[in-house]
Amino acid sequence: MSSLLENLNPEQRAAVTLPAEHALVLAGAGSGKTRVLTTRIAWLIAQGAARPAEILAVTFTNKAAKEMSARLAALLPLDVRGMWIGTFHGLSNRLLRTHYKEAGLPQTFQILDSADQLAAVKRLLKALNVDEERFPPRELAQFINASKEQGLRAEAVEAWDEPTRRRVELLVEYERQCQREGVVDFAELLLRAHELLSRNEPLLHHYQQRFRHVLVDEFQDSNPLQYRWLKRFAGGGAALFAVGDDDQSIYGFRGAEVANLRTFEREFGVRHLIRLEQNYRSFSNILDAANALIRNNSQRLGKNLWTERGGGEPLRLYAAGNDTEEARFIADETRTLLRQGHRPGEIAVLYRANAQSRVVEHALFSAGIAYRVYGGLRFFERQEVKHALAYLRLVANRHDDTAFARVVNFPVRGIGSRTLEQLQELARSHDESLWAASARLSGRSGQSLTAFMRLVDAMAEGCAGIRLAELIEQVLKHSGLRAHYQSERDAQDRVANLEELVHAAGQFEAEHAGAVALDSAPLAPGGDANGDRRAEPLIEFLTYAALESGEHQAGAGQEAIQLMTVHAAKGLEFDAVFLTGLEEGLFPHENSIEQDRGLEEERRLMYVAVTRARKRLYLTLSEARMLHGQTRYRLPSRFIEEIPPELIQRQSVAPAAARGTSSMPMAHRPGPAVRAATPGRAAGAREAELAHGLRIGQSVHHARFGQGVILGAEGRGTDARVQVQFTQAGVKWLALSVAKLTPA
DNA sequence: TGGGAGTGCTTTTTT
């Protein structure tokens, strides 16, 4: 058991061996956070301080949960299955499945992913005749989620103005609809689980007695509801062990509250605060840059990364004239790195926004370099897969209107929008599902509806006793889905995905057969008499598809350069990292610059990006960039200036190009000076020179707004606009044809 | 019913 503690540094060891009390571990990037968390659990068990069944470990992503389980399995000889390890959503689901009656849900309740939720909201708005201009579905969905993530039900949402009151009414209607259909959205999973424990004293008591140790990863990403959720579980005297890094909080925009770290300290009277500051990932030049950057943020809990490794290489800065050139630089450098023997999977290109990947992809493609783009559509989110799943959902629950609406006429079977409208109305007036409504209508309004219902019923009858994969096979065949895509041009990928779905189901069933162990803890009151009895495989598979939609995307090509947003890179590390698009307005993003909170989150994002690199970090930017169909001109990001210049080596020419191995036309080679330092004068100056002799970075005067500096520009001719940072009046976009700007 | 044209949006995103 002491071998568990080998190779831990003193702080890590201190954290692992803390007594069973609340603790907060502030773990810097690359400081061995996951290791501490898993070793802590292993240590508790090896010490005899806890039994597996007394452990509740919570993460945000399935990937993190999986990794934790895998590491624990390696550390501990014994069965780890008695532990509850999973995501907030996965664990909530588990709780709700076990106690579905008490939670007021049907046993077969289904989970709406974001797209399903949006579809449900749209359907609702249509049924209620709500003007979608005034209440955009997206916005309403966001309102719904935000309310729930604050832990609020409709009656508790504050509504001081008319539109908000209306939104609250719609929230109520939405809830009614979900309840009738037997579906829950992501936020609802957590809220319902929380409420279940809040109002069911025996259950609460049971779980609080059972879990003596609650451990959370990435605590800085938790929202208020998640915080309350944890409080419920740990409220009965369990020890809450939270690991997080306030400097890596980058999900504030979707409700995460860094403040939870402080609130936790205060409310739980945390006596053990441990900082992990030794970094095992990067050379010190990279860490120094990261430290210098993040020092500009206020409100930090304070932390300084250090390493025993040496300084390493300087950071490399490359300023391009335009985005194509920037991308070409990346491709050239990458080629050099590969030639030097770096593995492709150890090289990453990071950007602030997904739209930036295109140019880089193009350059890499032209250079014949294999790459892989992360993000985008995941397997279970593809339309053909969702269609197939919708049939399965109907098999499981005929009253799932989202599924019904999705496939009632797909593939086309003559049930048009008119029929559907009729159905909606009928369903509405009888307060019943679309399925129930079509039972009324089918007699009168034609064969098609009856045929559809018979189809689904037949699928359901046929599914008894057959395997999941076989059931899906039947669905693909009898629904006509496969035939539909087979006959369509350019849809071979979709056919392949459908086959993959059959395969995935087979795999799922093989892996999960009998895999659910009986809990060793006493049964929950009101729980199933058979304990954690295996639910219907179909329901399990559908749940898996909703909650772990990402897993199937993972064809993680190790032999390719990795392209992703900075957000997606959190938790990952690479030998070499290109951090691209370092321009004001892009990174930091213009929508965030306005408020301090936004800017600080951008800076944390930058901090996350910088700390991804182990050995080499490139910072690249471009003076001109194609964005939204227009060329924009921007200043270098302020974040570059926040890094001590002595850590940065300015690179004006790609080494590969210098050696003549590049396809890069010499005429386009940037000059010796760093272009960003002299905006508007290097290649592309023709465009950078705005009307009236104005340039990016130039001080100007405006009759009404006073003194300012030109931040950026877009458009040309009479459309030309400039963005000006005024000393007094803030940031404004001005049309050059209208505004009178004089050089100052 | 389904396709073509017109319109509008475009930061980050896991579950």
Next chain:
DNA sequence: AGCACTCCCA
């Protein structure tokens, strides 16, 4: 620019 979505007509 590129994409998703809506609307309207054949």
